[in-house]
Amino acid sequence: MQQVLSNFLDNAIQYYQGEDAIWIKGEFRDQYYRISITGQGQTISESEQEKIFSRFYRTDPSRSRTTGGSGLGLAISKEIVEKHDGRIWLESDGSVHSFYFEVPLY
16 A cells, blocks of 8 residues: 555656645545545546556656656556555546545455
């Protein structure tokens, strides 16, 4: 889970565009623990939102490994969360994005 949180934070900082804070929230929800990272960033279209957890996918095609990572962070995060019987997702209003993951409380 530390790797997932680290990937979320790295992305929030790397893709940050705005003046508001980046918000980190953790909460108990029924039988799950949920963490979210919310912040302003470049617009993510609906079609990109569906692909964002795919391997090697980048919303900005001009980024390369040397300028913007490998495109694996969110895919690895998804795999980790799912291996723990959790789920991972994105909610966006265009320029403010909330990345979530939740895992069961065993």
